[in-house]
Amino acid sequence: MTDAAASATRTALDAQVRVERAGGFVLDAAVSASPGETIAVLGPSGAGKSTLLGALAGLDRLSAGHVRIGDRLVSSPELRVPPARRGVALLGQDPLLFPHLSARDNVAFALRSRGVSRADARRRAEDWLSRVGLSGLGLRRPADLSGGQQQRAALARALAAAPQVVLLDEPLTGLDVETASEIRGVLRDQVRAVGATTIVVTHAAVDAAALADRVIVVEDGTVVQSGTVAEVLRAPATRFVAAVAGLDRVPGIVRAGAWRDETGMLQLAVPAVADGRASAVFRPGAVRLRPMGREDVRALAADGAAEREMAWTARIARVEPSPFGALVQTTAPDVAVEVDVEVLADRGLDVGGEVRLSVDASSIRLVPMSADGAPG
The missing domain is CATH 3.40.50.300 (P-loop containing nucleotide triphosphate hydrolases)
Incomplete structure (x- = not known):
């Protein structure tokens, strides 16, 4: 040598x-x-x-x-x-x-x-x-x-x-x-x-x-x-890394052709994905948000598991300023949503308020996880 x-x-x-x-x-x-x-x-x-x-x-x-x-x-x-x-x-x-x-x-x-x-x-x-x-x-x-x-x-x-x-x-x-x-x-x-x-x-x-x-x-x-x-x-392994990368990360599991988060509230049809633990990763800008009433809650079950999108309800935890407008942080699960200032003003998004969130399936990437939660 x-x-x-x-x-x-x-x-x-x-x-x-x-x-x-x-x-x-x-x-x-x-x-x-x-x-x-x-x-x-x-x-x-x-x-x-x-x-x-x-x-x-x-x-x-x-x-x-x-x-x-x-x-x-x-x-x-x-x-x-x-x-x-x-x-x-x-x-x-x-x-x-x-x-x-x-x-x-x-x-x-x-x-x-x-x-x-x-x-x-x-x-x-x-x-x-x-x-x-x-x-x-x-x-x-x-x-x-x-x-x-x-x-x-x-x-x-x-x-x-x-x-x-x-x-x-x-x-x-x-x-x-x-x-x-x-x-x-x-x-x-x-x-x-x-x-x-x-x-x-x-x-x-x-x-x-x-x-x-x-x-x-x-x-x-x-x-x-x-x-x-x-x-x-x-492929962020933790919530912190996802935040650094400017991504939302929701841990969950794939079973029988469907991915569900750990609470069971979020679900997405993934027929070609092998069973196992996986995180759904997507950008805050890909999330659509709108306030909702009780009648909207009953309607979610019909389309929340469709192949075309993932939809769920959440509550606003906080609203933070950002260069593009605002970042709305929601809980259960923890997901950040990008909104511009016009949307923020028109929709009156208050802390504690209930909102409907949805993401197109094409904007979601599933990252396999090992038993300790790291990317597999």
């Missing part, structure tokens, strides 16, 4: 981590990455995403498991190599720039810590600032930079240290939409340019799609789904 081939088959990061917190929370998750690969870690707040990064960075001690970077063991229950000595750079929501140093000297600090001379460190720092779009701003201190500019400088400092693994903990949170889009592009381009293996924690599908080769989803301290970005977003 050639050196190049051997390099391509190496694992840049191999981690099986268990971290036990006071209060009973346990993170038990595995992640591995090839050289130059970017993995997005998705999950709701409190799922354990930042704890996972802390374990990889050496900030949190393992209760069990290991972290290997390249061929080197850097964490185990008996070993914890300090963050500065494990070849890892961690960039979070707070840029954590030294306030008394200029942007150039902040970046040069990372180079000086690796033994680079002062003059060479400053020269290379200016080059890094140019690469992240801060050319000419090297003498400004952090207080004189915008939030987006500070994040660019922090990225330059992180990458200037030539880390083997880059850890990004929701670095775009708190930035406005336009600035976040710009920084997202800089992150993607510069991480790829240096060939760093990267783990990025995010809660946004756009970050995963723009930055990552693969996705792992962490909920309640465990990995509940993994795969390519397209695989995960197309």
